Amino acid sequence: MRLKIIGTGSYLPEKIATNDHMAQLVETNDEWISTRTGIKQRHLVSSPEENTTYMAIQAAKKALADSGLQAEDIDVILVATVSSDYVTPSTACMVQKELGASHAVSFDINAACAGFLFGLNTVDAYFRCGVYQTALIIGVETLSKIVDWSDRSTCVLFGDGAGAVIAKADESGMIACLQGSDGTHAEVLSCKARSNNNPYISTDKNLDYVFMNGQEVFKFAVRKVPECLNLLLEQANLTLEDVDYYLLHQANYRILTSIAKKLHLPMDKFPSNVDRCGNTSAASIPILLDELNHKGVLKEGSILFLSGFGAGLTWGAALLKW
Ligand code: COA
Numbered sequence: 001m002r003l004k005i006i007g008t009g010s011y012l013p014e015k016i017a018t019n020d021h022m023a024q025l026v027e028t029n030d031e032w033i034s035t036r037t038g039i040k041q042r043h044l045v046s047s048p049e050e051n052t053t054y055m056a057i058q059a060a061k062k063a064l065a066d067s068g069l070q071a072e073d074i075d076v077i078l079v080a081t082v083s084s085d086y087v088t089p090s091t092a093c094m095v096q097k098e099l100g101a102s103h104a105v106s107f108d109i110n111a112a113c114a115g116f117l118f119g120l121n122t123v124d125a126y127f128r129c130g131v132y133q134t135a136l137i138i139g140v141e142t143l144s145k146i147v148d149w150s151d152r153s154t155c156v157l158f159g160d161g162a163g164a165v166i167a168k169a170d171e172s173g174m175i176a177c178l179q180g181s182d183g184t185h186a187e188v189l190s191c192k193a194r195s196n197n198n199p200y201i202s203t204d205k206n207l208d209y210v211f212m213n214g215q216e217v218f219k220f221a222v223r224k225v226p227e228c229l230n231l232l233l234e235q236a237n238l239t240l241e242d243v244d245y246y247l248l249h250q251a252n253y254r255i256l257t258s259i260a261k262k263l264h265l266p267m268d269k270f271p272s273n274v275d276r277c278g279n280t281s282a283a284s285i286p287i288l289l290d291e292l293n294h295k296g297v298l299k300e301g302s303i304l305f306l307s308g309f310g311a312g313l314t315w316g317a318a319l320l321k322w
Contacts, residue, residue, distance in 0.1 A: 003124040003135075004173030005322070007067025007166035010290035011058035012277065015046035019156070026152035033156050038253020042159030042278030044144045051085045053094045055162035056140040059286070060095050063136065066293075067166035071099040074166075075132035077106040078122060080115025080282035082191070082311070083142045084108065095138065104136070112189070113249045114179070114308035115139055115282035116163070117316025121179045124318075127169040138164040139282035146191050148209035157252070158210075159278030163286025175303070176235045177318040178228060188216045189311035221251065221309045222258045228307055228317035229263070236319050240265065242303055243319070245292070249308040250274040250284040271297065281310065298322045 018041045019030035033039055045051060056079055064071060079092040086094070092106035111118040116139035123135040140162035147155045167173075192208035225248060233239060246269050248256055256270045273288055280287060285306055292298050302322040309315040 001127045001130065001169035002172065002174040003120060003127050003167045003320070004170035005165045005167050005289070005320070007063045007065070007069070008164070008286065008290040008293045009059045009062025009064070009066055010161065010163040010287045011055045011062070012043040012161045012287070013045045013050055013055070015044050016041050017044050022156045025149060026155060028152045028156055036254065037157060038272070038274050039157065039278045040275045043161055045142055045160045052081060052083050052140050052142045053085050053091055055142070055160070056081075056091055056095050056138045056164070057098045059140065059162035059164035060099060060136055060138055063164035063166050064099070069134060069166055071101040072103055073134055074101045074104045074136050075134045076123065076126060077101060077104045077136045077138070078109055078119040079138045079140060080109045080111060080119050081140050082110055082112055082115070082281065083146060091140065095136070101136070111181070111282075111314045111316070112312055113251065113279070113281045113284070113310025114312070114314035114316040116285045117177075117306060117308040117318060118179050118314070120174070120306070120318050121177050121316055123167055124174045124177055133169045135167045136164060137167060137286070138162060139284070139286045141281040141283050143210070143281055146210055151209065153214065154210050154212055157279050159280050161277060161280040161283045161287055163283045163288070163290055165286055165289065172321050175238070175319040175321060176232045177316070178231060179316040181312045181314045183312065185216070185220070185313045188213045188220070188313060218252070218255060220313060221255045222262065224309055224315050225259050225307045225317070226262055228315060229305055232305070232317055232319045238303070238319065243269070243305045244302040245298070246270050246305045247285055247288055247292075249310065250277065250288060251279045251310075282308075
């Protein structure tokens, strides 16, 4: 049995911050942001209640309704996030409680922008082993709470939001998938958690924010995604032409165009919402999937290539039949 997606849902905060809004906060402008990243606006949370947990729950409820399953039918809930509201319990446990998914085992995955792909890989492995038959996989981020709003090189890039899918064990669906990581480049993209703090060690009171070496991440993504694609196509005995859509992590439109160029593929094979949502990290692929699903772009039998890449460094990819 393999992973088959049978429902999608997403949540984007109502509050929209345009590039002109960014220009009121830091020394930047619409022209710089648009040409370097393709981003025109991002959604940002705008109340204490609208947090990571809330967004995850909203996306999950929509995905559940779309799938026709009930919360009690779900065997496993995985939430990919680096911006939980609690150190513990996990966001997945909070979602479980709110949905009343009383039979599910629930835990979070920390793999940054590759997190949703790590979720798909993990669930597919569970399904192949026959451990579970149904899953809720969520990518959710409130990166706006961990970016430095005075650092123009990072704050303009990210947005908040959540995307979710319901998957069931089926004869078809996942064709091939992979995941990977390389901790030797951990410093390229990072954000420190709390420092040591006990009676014997002095505390660093300064909270850390996202740090990124943008050019290194750019090069990594443009090299790694085609590498993953070729491995999966070979494994599945498929070619580039067999793939209907390439749904990549929505970090930056220039990354998408560079990858398309490298593969000699037209941009209409690379749907994108980065102009409207910015980089929503683990949430970007499930938000895009939900958008395309509800627009009717994805047809039964469509072959999709999904790929996420980000801090860790981490990467994940999947070839799947819709
Ligand atoms: N507005 C105006 N100028 C800005 C700016 C902003 N928001 N951010 C940075 N700059 C300036 C820099 O200060 C620098 O100025 P200087 O030459 O006077 O020092 C100049 O623009 C060039 O900076 P640089 O970092 O070299 O730009 P870049 O061409 O590499 O573009 C990114 C920066 C972040 C857009 C680009 O590296 C990128 O897209 N990287 C991938 C990042 C990503 O997607 N990460 C998430 C992956 S999960």
